[in-house]
Amino acid sequence: xxxxxxxxxxxxxxxIIIAIVLMAAxxxxxxxxxxxxxxxxxxxxxxxxxxxxxxxxxxxxxxPREMVTIAxxxxxxxxxxxxxxxxxxxxxxxxxxxxAGMGMGAGSGFMVGALTAIVSDIICGQGPWTPWQMLAFGxxxxxxxxxxxxxxxxGDKPLVxxxxxxxxxxxxxxPILDTSTLxxxxxxxxxxxAGAVYLSGLPVNAVLGAATFVTVLVLAKPMLEKLDRVKxxxxxxxxxx
Amino acid sequence: xxxxxxxSTYNPILNFAYFIGxxxxxxxxxxxxxxxxxxxxxxxxxxxxxxxxxxxxxxLVVIMFTxxxxxxxxxxxxxxxxxxxxxxxxxxxxxxxxxxxxxxSMFAAIIIWFAAYNHVMTSDKFVYLFGKVVPSxxxxxTMILRLIPNFQKKANQIMAARASxxxxxxxxxxxxxxxxxxxxxxxxxxxxxxxxxxxRGYGSGNRTTFxxxxxxxxxxxxxxxxxxxxxxxxxxxxxxxxEVTFVPDIQTAPITNMATALGIICYGLFLLIPIVLxxxxxxxxxILRSRI
Numbered sequence: 001x002x003x004x005x006x007x008x009x010x011x012x013x014x015x016i017i018i019a020i021v022l023m024a025a026x027x028x029x030x031x032x033x034x035x036x037x038x039x040x041x042x043x044x045x046x047x048x049x050x051x052x053x054x055x056x057x058x059x060x061x062x063x064p065r066e067m068v069t070i071a072x073x074x075x076x077x078x079x080x081x082x083x084x085x086x087x088x089x090x091x092x093x094x095x096x097x098x099x100a101g102m103g104m105g106a107g108s109g110f111m112v113g114a115l116t117a118i119v120s121d122i123i124c125g126q127g128p129w130t131p132w133q134m135l136a137f138g139x140x141x142x143x144x145x146x147x148x149x150x151x152x153x154x155g156d157k158p159l160v161x162x163x164x165x166x167x168x169x170x171x172x173x174x175p176i177l178d179t180s181t182l183x184x185x186x187x188x189x190x191x192x193x194a195g196a197v198y199l200s201g202l203p204v205n206a207v208l209g210a211a212t213f214v215t216v217l218v219l220a221k222p223m224l225e226k227l228d229r230v231k232x233x234x235x236x237x238x239x240x241x
Numbered sequence: 242x243x244x245x246x247x248x249s250t251y252n253p254i255l256n257f258a259y260f261i262g263x264x265x266x267x268x269x270x271x272x273x274x275x276x277x278x279x280x281x282x283x284x285x286x287x288x289x290x291x292x293x294x295x296x297x298x299x300x301l302v303v304i305m306f307t308x309x310x311x312x313x314x315x316x317x318x319x320x321x322x323x324x325x326x327x328x329x330x331x332x333x334x335x336x337x338x339x340x341x342x343x344x345x346s347m348f349a350a351i352i353i354w355f356a357a358y359n360h361v362m363t364s365d366k367f368v369y370l371f372g373k374v375v376p377s378x379x380x381x382x383t384m385i386l387r388l389i390p391n392f393q394k395k396a397n398q399i400m401a402a403r404a405s406x407x408x409x410x411x412x413x414x415x416x417x418x419x420x421x422x423x424x425x426x427x428x429x430x431x432x433x434x435x436x437x438x439x440x441r442g443y444g445s446g447n448r449t450t451f452x453x454x455x456x457x458x459x460x461x462x463x464x465x466x467x468x469x470x471x472x473x474x475x476x477x478x479x480x481x482x483x484e485v486t487f488v489p490d491i492q493t494a495p496i497t498n499m500a501t502a503l504g505i506i507c508y509g510l511f512l513l514i515p516i517v518l519x520x521x522x523x524x525x526x527x528i529l530r531s532r533i
Contacts, residue, residue: 057377063439115385122364128264
């Protein structure tokens, strides 16, 4: 486990450097072109931002147990929308991703989030929002993982993580999704058009935040208990030598 | 006669490259002529695939187009032709409305292109495409796509079992109990699957993948054609052939401009690729049949 995380860091650093160089180049080129092609440049930047995660994951040659667990959690996040469809306004997807991040760590949390976005878009139809959704959902899982590792939130006291995940929807996830709307629907990005889009997105994001709050509050404890149980039962803490 | 989309039988790499090209170029070209070509191309292709889907999308497209057109002048007051003033003299300009119209048609074209994209790029093509670049992630993706129907079935079983003890009400408590039970079952099942993979030697050698897609001569020819046409468009864009300004005054590059003409021709031909392929195929089929 220890050696594994060291390897991750090395490859991840390489990925981060590549991503930053590419981002700088893209921003410079699009600035020099002096046009309003924000969408193309920003989508490229989103894909660069995913390079460290993807490189980290691919180069580590993940063990079957890790891969299958990520697949299972992603499938659960995708299907949670269908299961909770009876509850009005309840979109539990981001909550489930957040919990997955808490249980599996930041890197796996990001993978679960980004894959959830891809898969639900493969099923429901992809659109110009897909890369943004991958970034936003991935970040939800990532932040869940980081906060949990730092010991700031704990699964057995679900109120704090629930509040944080709800706020996360309003402050981070929702605005990222609104940004894709802004860039697709408006050629001229200035404070007026940006303000209009973000303000009109606020009520939707608030509902999303409330749904995520409820989801994490209710599901964090049982889901994390089950993850821990599986870890103990199958000795996942000691293996992967 | 049922519609066969010949273009979707080409290698997925070409399918994906085509849509990247069509959607990417569509976001770059704001010249009205290019926009018309873009809209015609998008609608023509989507209509040959699935007219019902296009009909279903039409209300959304029309409403969004109208909204974007009308709202843009409210946010952006630049432009010299003032139609009327509102809110203590805030101008509502014609130029800004035209700009809104351009953005609206761009949006409409993107929506229609994505409808066509979703029709062509099925999940197996998607996995095939990314399987070579990111093998582990695409394996995970394959697993997820298989697990979802599996979990759906299990969730229905759990609900049925709970219904038999009287827990039929669809409230938060019941639904999250179902989800929680599903989580436990799914995670343990996943570990068993993973151990089974390991026992069968996963990771001990190179993994082979199965795919039914080939890359043959017609794919090479198509790739070259697409590359040439996209290059033409890029040259046109770099030479300023698609330049257009809306504020303070509407100015478009004229069609007599060499770069503009080149761009329009290349762009039009590129967008028409699938329709030409389908038409040629239909004609060939018709001729073959009439010879019998």
